[in-house]
Amino acid sequence: MNKKNLSISLLAACVLGASGFGLYQLGLKSGMTNAPKAVATNSTDLPAAASVDPSTWGIPEGETATRRHIEAGIKGGDVDPVTGRxxxxxxxxxxxxxxxxxxxxSPFMDMMLVPAYAGAQGSDNGTISVSPRIQQNLGLRxxxxxxxxxxxxxxxxxxVAWNERGQFAVQARTTGFIEKLHVRxxxxxxxxxxxxxxIYVPDxxxxxxxxxTARRLQGRGLENLAxxxxxxxxxxxxxxxxIALVERTGQVQARMTLVAPASGVVTxxxxxEGGTAMMGTSLLRINDLSTVWVQAEVPExxxxxxxxxxxVEAQTPALPGELFLGQVQALLPEVNPATRTRKARMALANPKGMLVPGMFMQMQLSGGQVPPTLLVPSEALVRTGKRTLVMVVEDGAFRPIEVQIGHEQGGQTEVLTGLSMGQKIVLSGQFLIDSEANLKGVETRLSSTNEQGPTSAAPQTYRTNALVEAVTGEMLTxxxxxIPALKWPSMTMDFKLSPDVASPKPSAGSEIDVEFRMQEGEAPQIIQWRARQSKVKGAKQ
Known part of the structure; x- marks a missing residue:
């Protein structure tokens, strides 16, 4: 009986397993059939969006438009009946x-796909749309x-550094022997x-x-000897x-005492002592401390x-409450590549000798009269390397505007051209908008306009043969x-007929040769087509 019960249990388990696998395969096939297809791009492996019951998605407030698109079956290339775009x-x-x-x-994030429109809010006029939900999540300011x-x-x-213009060198004027040092x-x-x-000087x-001896001699003409x-x-x-000391004392003065030519510090x-001093040899160097230099780092x-x-007004943490005055002596031809600052030499008065080399100084320089101008927060600038952009808000969309900037100070930057007073601009989150502008080619068109001018080369075109699967208005599937030139594999995708292409349109099921060009953010545009000589079965004549 035990063996019989065991056999029955194994048989039941096999039946249940087979049934479950069959149901899984059926559900997988159904899901793959209903999942939205990805629009063909340069990528050869695009994932599909998740396909589940819209009522279970928990669509938040603000995404009702996407819910309506799902329920109405609105796809890419269709016109939104509410907005008309x-x-x-x-x-x-x-x-x-x-x-x-x-x-x-979205198969990537726990959120819904967002429609990209053409027209007033799309890439046609160089603006970029960002979902209000995304703006809120990014904290866009x-x-x-x-x-x-x-x-x-x-x-x-x-x-602080030594004032090199207040430097004095003490040298031996003749050869002698150093007998005594008073400064050690x-x-x-x-x-x-x-x-x-x-110094003892034998010579x-x-x-x-x-x-x-000449002075002791008496007689006419002996004055010339003296x-x-x-x-x-x-x-x-x-x-x-x-020499005056020798004349006054009448005695030989073989020793010489060198004295300091100025007050300061022996550097x-x-x-x-006991050494030999040769003629012209430097014995000491003295630096005056009545004025000092400050090697300042000024933002480039x-x-x-x-x-x-x-x-210049300067202060140092080493001497709180003390104010030192001076002026800019020179703007040195050297820029620090790490800090992007340029060295400036300041000369500060130091009557009490309190400033010494190595001290840290904080300075305020008089920059002269500054005319009023347009100002934007420095954080609003997007520096691409070739140009500087600012994201301008226009009717809820965003447009990149190239600007020329001037001086920057205290988090504010001068704008010389490109903007006008009162325009609304993006302060944070602009890098996501800039990446979207690159994706849609807005910045590329901006670059082409600036670098090439109003006259530019004709866009590149491509040729291929194709089978017409469907014709919907101006759209051909x-x-x-x-297509090796575009690194495209063989696939089925939508093309758009150019308004310049004369009627009639190709019919479904026919084989045609097409010449087309790429469009940023839109389906490729067919600029010329003709029917092929060979027809497939069911093609219209």
Missing amino acids: SILYYHDPMVPGKKFEAPGK TGEVVFGQLASEISAVGT AVLDHVRKGQALLD WVAVQEDYL EGARQRMRQAGMSEAQ ELMAR SQTGRVAVGAQ LTHPE
């Missing part, structure tokens, strides 16, 4: 490039073009006239003895002060407003073989 195709805005000929639910004035002041940052370390402060080092002994000895002391490198110290877009001699 031609529906080009259906698409998912979140997956650009995929087009469907019938309404339905808009603003207006205003007439205003940028601030006359320019902000910049930089670091770099960055020591010195005052003007302060002793720096003592001075002989010329000074000659001078003192003057000649004085000139030899000058040639040996003695200064007027040292270089090459001399050492604002350098046109920076003028040499403009007043054709089955064509592979």
